[in-house]
Each structure stands twice: as structure tokens, then as C-alpha cells.
Amino acid sequence: MTTDPFPVRCHVVSGKGGTGKTTVAAALALSLAADGRHVLLVETEGRQGIAQLFDTPPLPYEERRVAVARGGGEVKALAIDVEEALLEYLEMFYNLKRAGRALRKMGAIDFATTIAPGLRDVLLTGKIKEAVTRRKDGRRVYDAVVVDAPPTGRITRFLGVTGEMAGLARSGPIKTQSDGVMAVLKSPQTAVHLVTLLEDMPVQETADAIADLTAAGLPVGSVIVNMATEPVLPEASLEAAAAGRLTGADLAPALAAAHLPDGAALADALASEAVEHAQRWAAQDALRSQVTALGRPTVELPLLTGPIDLSCLYELAERLEEHLASEEAA
Template structure:
């Protein structure tokens, strides 16, 4: 089966080691997925508040709100998913507590529950994502895609797999049923985990480790995104050719100038060779490796659209898992 024939996930989990730019990639992916007439939700968890600065807007809250026009003419909405609010939703949905649930929050009962049962927090957060993916409004899906700026690679498998463990423990009742429904989504072709890395030893190693852990947990892996790639491969040049080029430009090709320029040239070649080696290692995982350029001035809304344009032609499908 070709990549373009594979089902396109509706839930995109974006993870990576800290410093790899996973939040920027998640935001750019949301913009890229928002084609004509499409609505995309870009969410974050654990109070990170990394999305709002990229869009130049106020901090996100639990209420979904419009962030920007998509790169293809659709709409991108943003949300910061908190465990307390998600638990209130859960209590209202399954137990119809309503104002009683808010009273529990006021007295600190919700914070107490998520503290003594840490896994409950992740269940609530992933459950809210499942609700956003499956929600309908006016006879159509509320969102065509949901993108999550997820916890880093060192924690993402535990975060995504917590519903499997809770479903085994709670065989009956709303919690068990809810956990199993979320687990089915997270282990289906409707979801893909995209791994973001940079061309450096530690992030690449963490990506390789995360890929192995995701596969062992039977969680579907999407793309590997090699972010912050600098420059193009320089052409081959010798000192004699460099001297001739300097002379043709009207410069005096003295030995010190030629030696300094050749040193910079060799440094650039070494950096490119290192990037090639990291790319080769990632490709050995059997996944499509996408590359995004380094934006030297930093990523703002304009930079997000630039990255989104890089991603847009590549979204025809995902690798099989």
C-alpha cells in the first residue's frame, strides 16, 4: 500500500526532547492541516503555555478559541487542557454532577484525587482529546484534525498508554468503559505519534529510544521530523579554486584570507556530514523523515506559516505502523 493510500490520522501527537522545537512543529502542523473548509484544534497539556507566544496571543485556557487562519484557508483553534477542568467535564458527562462537581473543585477534592492517583490526570487529559476528536456539531465533525503538543519523548509512552492500564484495572463502570474507548483510539490508525528531533547526538538517540518504546507499546508512529536543519551542502572547492574566485572578484587572495575561508568551508562540510549521518540513522527506523529548516531569527507567526508551507505537500498519508 502506498503512503497516499493509507488512512490519514485525525489525532496527531507531536513529541520530542526539550529544545527540539516540538511546540513550533505542532503549531506548524496544525496550520498545514487546516486546508480549505477544515477546522483544526491545536491543544497543549500540563499548563505549558507554549502555543500562545507563537501566535502572539493571550494565554490559552480550557475554552477552545480561534487562533489563526490555516495555511490552506481553514481555521486553527487553540486550547490548554487542564486535568481539573477535564475532570469536571467527566463528572458532568458520566455522573451528571453539574454544580456539585464545581463545588468539589472549590474544596480541593479534584486536586486531591489527581494527586493520590497520578495516572488519573493523564486519563483525563487523553480522554479530553478523544472527546475533541469524536465530537460532532451540526451534523459534522467539530474538528477535522486535532494536534497535541504532547509531553516530551521521555514521558510520552506512559502518558498515552495509561488508559490501557486503567482499563485493565477497572473492568466495569464508567471509568473502565471510558478508558477502553480512549485506548482504542490511541492504538488505532486514527492516531499518529510524530517524533521531532534536531541533528544532534542526544535528541537523535532519544528519538530512537522513543520509537522503540512506542512500537513495544503498540502505539502508531507517524513521521520523524528532523527540525532546525541548517544550510545546503556546499560545492566541492579547492584552495586554488578559492584563490581564483577571490582574484576574479577583485580581492587579494593572500594566504591568511584563503586559510580562514577554507577553515570555514571545512567546518560547514563537517556539519553537513554530521546531519547526513543523523538522517541516515533515523531512516534506519523505517519511517519517513521530514526536514524543516532552522529559522535563525526565531519562530513567530510568520515562521510558523513558513514551516507549515514546508509540511503541506507532505501530508498525503502516514507510514504504516
């Protein structure tokens, strides 16, 4: 039995666009920071979505505290700037910080990352690996790093491009750095969590991503079903409505007893709404079975009404914390 309650240190969160992966990543960071732990939340796509969720000014290329978790833990956030990451890389491995800044003024860095988009992903994953393995005074700086990663359609390429770079370089700092990044990303230190909705396209993309990640030797973590709804009808009524056996005539007596006007028209309208709800729930339940069949640990997060604010993140974090604890117990 490991003494580390959360042996995975690099939590990569991906999902089809619109599934709420940034919200889930933020909530996961809060859950991992409970009980005094230190967590870094990394944004890779330059949208400043993390800053909006935590209601803070746009994040610069530096690590800033954005929240305090239960038990005194803290979440810091970092929006990776590709140009700054390249300058940092040139200084670290080639002592070329001054030359790198000259290249930046000339626009050469922007040009390079545009014509070679894989370079951007190499820099991003390199910075993530640095944060995961960083130590100070002999101790890890962060107990966990959570990455708000690109969508499922791009996640395998994003995580694997550094391995391709390692294959191109036979030796030297690029080879060493690339091998080091892939050693972390393909190790038990990393888990790629996939966010989905109970809808056809997100579930299919999740299944495809699991297959692609597995084939690439990248470790898949949990499937997180976001914005899950609860049925508003009892089970027996759900089955009857989904089968089309609920009509306005079934509801009319109760509406009449309540002395509601236009009872027949209202009964027909309510029955139609109930049938639609039940059929939608039945379709979601079938997709839930497909998610279970993927064979990965699964957790459902509820659909929250209104805009997502910090209190919502704490609510979702509590659900995820329970899931993490159950996974550790298993």
C-alpha cells in the same frame, strides 16, 4: 481507496525537549486545516506555547480560533486545564459538577493530581479522545486534532496510562471511558509523529520512542526532522573540507585577487570555518541515514532565521502539506 484525504484524525506530536515540537505541532495544524478543514490544536503541558506562537492572549479552557489556513480553513486551540477537565468528567459521568467545585475549593483536586500523576494524563487523553470523536448534527466537529504532547521520554507512558486504568477497573464509567480512549489511541485514527534534530541525542530518543510505542501497540506516524540546514559549499568542496584537505593556501589566491588585506590570516580563518562546517554537515548526513533507517515516513523542515512568528508557521505548514499529500498519494 478511502474518500477521506486524511484518515488520521488524531495527530500526536512528540519530541525531545528543544527540538521545536510545539512549533511543528502548530505548523501541522495549519497544514491540516487547508482547503476549508477545521482543526483543533491541543496543548497538554500548560506552558502557553501555542498562544505565544500565534501571538494571542493566554488560552483559557475553551476552544478559540487562532488562525485561518489556506482555502478558508481554521485552527482552533485549547490549553487543557486539568482541574476543569476533572470537573467536566465528574459532571459528564457522575452528575457531580457542584460537588466537584466544592472539592476544588478545598484543594482536593490539586492534591489528587499531585499524589496520583497518572490521573492527570488520564484526564488529558480523555479530553483529546472527546475532541476527536465529537459530533454535531451528525457530523464530526473537527476534521483533525493535533496534540502538542509530552516529550519522547514520557510519550508512551502518557498515551498508555489510560489503558492501565482500564485494567484496574472491572466495570462502570471509568472502565468504559478508558476503553474508549484506548480504542481511539491504538486505532488507525491516530498517529504519533516524532520531531528530531540531526543530533545524536534527539535521534537516539526518537529511535527509542519508536520502539517503545510499537511495543505498546501505539501507531507511529512520521519522523519530522526540524531545523535542517543546507550546505554552503559545493559537494566536491564539502568532501575535501570534511577530509581536512582544505587549507588557507587553497583560498589565498582568490583572496589576493580580491585585494583583501591580511590575506594569509583571513584565508586560514576561512579554511578553518569551512572545515568545521563540512565536518558538521558530514556528521548530520550520517545521522540523516540513521533517521532513514528507522523505516518511518520522513520530512525535513528548514532552519528559519530569527524568531518564529505566524509567517514562519505558514512556511513550515506548506512543507508539511506537501508531505501529507505525498503520503496520501503513496
